[in-house]
Amino acid sequence: MKEAIWSAIATTLTKEITAGHYRPGDRLPTEAALAARFGVNRHTVRHALAALAEQGLVHSRQGAGVFVAQRPTDYPLGRRVRFHQNVLAAGQAPSRRISRTETRASDAEEARALRLKAGDxxxxxxxxxxxxxxxxxxxxxxxxxxxxxxxxxxxxxxxxITRSLAASGLTDYTRAETRLTAQLADPVLALALAVRPGAPVMRTVAVNVDPKGVPVELGTTWFAGDRVTLTVADQP
Structure with missing residues (x-):
């Protein structure tokens, strides 16, 4: 049976990625450029790229293009979890985008975790x-x-966050408990993580405490399932 054109294109791109022509984090040529290269329409190219995404070889970022997937980042969940340190230890460059800061009243769950009164x-x-x-x-x-x-x-x-807490007088804090739950990304979460809706994510809910054991943070994190390897580490 003759191989479909989109499949042949996907095979070619897979070989080029495997050979290192495109490295992790590199952006692939645009759909228009790939269509011109292979002499096909953009729909055919889109089909080939979708096949690569299904294999976990590439991922798309809205408005930015299609990128070769990075290797999974090792992320230990120990008593002291510091995002920048963990990512640097994995040999990658850490950064953060802050999308919201707000002061508001606590709900019942937040108040219970932080030992506050609901509404504080x-x-x-x-x-x-x-x-x-x-x-x-x-x-x-x-x-x-x-x-x-x-x-x-x-x-x-x-x-x-770590530097901000230090400037507020809290120079050390540790993880008291963590709950892990697997779930599927809803459209909003998928957009933020640059994954497809329904992609697997791992949710962690943690309570961090100061040296006296007083809760200082209730943190919820949704990790992209194909980009992070969570490990439970016994740290001092």
Whole structure:
């Protein structure tokens, strides 16, 4: 049986990626450029690229193009979890995009986790964590508002939660508990992670405490399932 044209294109691109013509993180030529190269229409190219995405070889970023997938980032879940340190240890460049900082009233779950009264103020910080420019996680962190009144301004100024907490007087904190749940990405989460809707993600919900055991953060993180390897590490 004759091989479909889109399949032949996908095979060619796979060989080129495997041979290192396109390295992890590289952007592939545009659909128009690939269509001109292979003498086909863009629909055929789109079909070939979709096949590569299904294999986990590439991923698309809305408005940016199609990129060769990075190797999974090793991310240990130990008592001390620091995003920048973990990504640097994996040999990749860490960065973060802060998408939201807000002071609002706590709900019942947040108040219980942080030992507050429901309705007490909390600071909310949300954003996307990236490794070598590729989104690997979406996060939401909730902090006691009374203890960290200037946290939103500090986060916007520094782009770092750890440095912002240090500037607020908290130089050390550790993870007290973590819950992990597998789920599928909804359209909003998929857009932030640059994955297809329904792609697997791993959600972690953690409570971090200060040296006296007082809760200082309720953190929820959604990791892209094909880009992160979570490991449970016993750290001092």
């Amino acid at each position: 103020p909390v600071q909310v910080v949300e954003g996307v964590s990236l490794a070598d420019g590729q989104p690997i996680a979406v996060f939401r962190s909730i902090f006691p508002g009374g203890r960290f009144p200037d946290l939103p301004n500090l986060v916007r100024a520094t782009g770092s």
